[in-house]
Amino acid sequence: MRVHVADHPLITHKLTVLRDKNTPSPIFRSLTEELVTLLAYEATREVRTETVEIETPVTTTTGLAISSPRPLVVPILRAGLGMLEGMVKLLPTAEVGFLGMLRDEETFEPKTYAERLPDDLSGRQCFVLDPMLATGGSLGAAIKFLFDRGADDVTAICLLAAPEGVAALEKLTEGRDVKLVLGTVDERLDEHGYIVPGLGDAGDRLYGLV
Template identity: 75%
Template sequence: MRVHIADHPLITHKLTILRYKNTPSPVFRQLVEELVTLLAYEATRDVRVEKVQIETPVTTFDGVKLAKPRPIIVPILRAGLGMLEGMTKLLPTATVGFLGIKRNEETLQPVTYANRLPDDLSGRQVFLIDPMLATGGTLIDSIDYVFERGATDVTAVCLLGAPEGVAALEAHVHGKDVKLVLGALDERLNEHGYIVPGLGDAGDRLYGLAE
């Protein structure tokens, strides 16, 4: 597994405001969109392209365009929806699927409750988006889900990650083509499975339920 942790002052600045407990939901949503757009540059570094020749106003030019089949962006519901706009800004022609996975607050294990994905993902580059990589359970389950449908190239984009979650994910996907892009790697998980220092429940803060 390849891991990229963003090291850019703009990302750190925006994450700092995102972490602040009094940042209101409208600002939180806007910051998430901006952060994901920044992270998407790294996440799409290896997006597949094919050669194409075009006419400029002056001459012909040998360039590239996104290859087919188009990549698919899969927000993990519900908090992943807040990241979708930031990804589609860079990949407007990508297909969008949805995967509903929630964490059991007692066992901390993921439970799949909804999906809207093609049955066959063979040959597709899959971009999974979810704000938080905590225990790793939700992302592991999501990656297994798309690999079972034929995906062979998966990139996960998260705003924050915990070392425990990264380690669990790396151990689980050993040997598979998986890339993880993080805005920051935080210190640890607390006894409730939340990232420390973290930013709280991303879904609640995105949609105003924490206010």
């Protein structure tokens, strides 16, 4: 697994505001979208392209276009939905699938409760969106799900991660072509499996406590 931590002052600034417990949900959502667009720039650096010929107002030239099959963006419900708009702004031709993953708060084990994905992902580049990489269980299960459907190249994008989650994901994805793009790596997990200092429950802060 290849890990890329985006080192940019704008990313650090936006994360600082996201961490603040007094940041209201509308601002939290807006900043998440902006932050994901910055991270997506790094995450799509190896997106597959093909050469095309075009006509400019002056002459004929060649350029690049996104290859087929189109990339697939997969937000993990529900918190990953808050990252979707920022991703598709940068990659508007991508298709979007959905995975519902739920972490058991006692065992920390992931459960899949919903999915809307093509049956065959052969040859597809997939971009998985999940704000927090804590224990690594949910994201690891989601990535395995995509590879089981035939994906051959998966990039995961997270706002922040715990070192334990990065290590667990590396073990879970051993032998697979996986890239992990992060805004930052935090200090640790606490005894409840939450990232410290973290930013709380991303889903609750995006959408409320319902």
